[in-house]
Amino acid sequence: MPSELILTENMSDDFTEVKVVGEVDIYTSKQFKEKLYSVLESSGTDLKIDCSELKYIDSTGLGILVGTLKKAKLKGNNVYITGLKDNIKKLFLITGLDKLFFIE
């Protein structure tokens, strides 16, 4: 079965970037959460989440982003979300999450 979600990370001194390719839904959300939480765990920098190839995310995935943001804030770091496609940006607007994250 072709994997529906591919997550790659890229660490630099200033920030850690996670690139999200594919779909975040109930099937892939565990993988999504574990990746983001483990990246937060091991890095002390701001987090950039590159969503330019994120095709789909549901409320579970958005909840995981909120959880990630909370964890990051506790460590004094920010979460930047980049490259959102229009259909997904729409979900951030609907849920008001656009006001919580730095969206670039």
Added chain:
Amino acid sequence: MPSELILTENMSDDFTEVKVVGEVDIYTSKQFKEKLYSVLESSGTDLKIDCSELKYIDSTGLGILVGTLKKAKLKGNNVYITGLKDNIKKLFLITGLDKLFFIE
């Protein structure tokens, strides 16, 4: 609803070319048949069917190609099929139609 089948024709002195884009199935087969038969009707040349963007064809569609070939032969013309994708060439081999047509 986005059309699943687009047919365009191109006449020259030597042959008439019909380009088939999309899927030929039970829903689009009538359109497919009408186009091929009307092209045969109006032209006295060999027929080239460009299948490089044909994504799918079923036995009804193959039957229409056979019918087209029969009609062309009656007028002393040939039917050439070009650009078949592997998955569709496979159907020509299975059914033995590869021996009836000029496949390029």
Added chain:
Amino acid sequence: MMENLKDTMIDYFETIELILPFKAEYVSTARLTASSVASKMGFNIEEVEDIKVALSEVCSKLVSRGSKVVDSYRIVFKLFKDKLTIVFCCEDGTLNCVFDNENDSLGIAIMNALMDDVELCTKTEQLLLISKVLKGEKQDAI
């Protein structure tokens, strides 16, 4: 644009059903089927996306709750002339009113924003439904 909403209750003319196990991996099958049905009705790409997202919220919720009584749930696509209503059914009554305002606020907000009608509690067996109206002149497409 909404003046036709009442008329859409008549002219009910086609039903497609998909029965799926309570498993996360088949939620994407539901999305794919929904997108085929909705685009055939004439919804545009953005509307089809809205429908997929809303449907997916329901499927995910049902799958995450699951059932001890039955193995599968039923998604009924009701195609009206200018409206698609998606009804979710299951013989397990414990799945009635499965969304709760507190924990599912994100999902509920999303469904309400993307669909024209969301009924989170309906009759037993028919768990809940979501509807989207076909705007514009595309309703002749089918």
Added chain:
Amino acid sequence: MMENLKDTMIDYFETIELILPFKAEYVSTARLTASSVASKMGFNIEEVEDIKVALSEVCSKLVSRGSKVVDSYRIVFKLFKDKLTIVFCCEDGTLNCVFDNENDSLGIAIMNALMDDVELCTKTEQLLLISKVLKGEKQDAI
């Protein structure tokens, strides 16, 4: 490669159903659903294509014949550990043994070549079935 064929009759573990009207426009919905199910099981792109083509032959035949008794037919995907069986059901018995060797020779040849098992006449209600075996090590994918 075929030595597992008998074993595949046990370990039957999942069912997905799609109920469609007798209408040509929904045959592509069946193909899309089939392709989602088959690729989840671990069939490769070419095998998924084979399954879509074979399934489509059956749907087209059923739709072109239609029914005076019922509005819709049922496609049941039975997912075994290493085999996908697709059963076509309909309460209209006149659709039993719907393929005929003379007029449907192309369609029959295609189904036999692409699938591992084709039963064109089965019990009433369960009209016919086609199966494809999952070769290689992909059966753990689900």
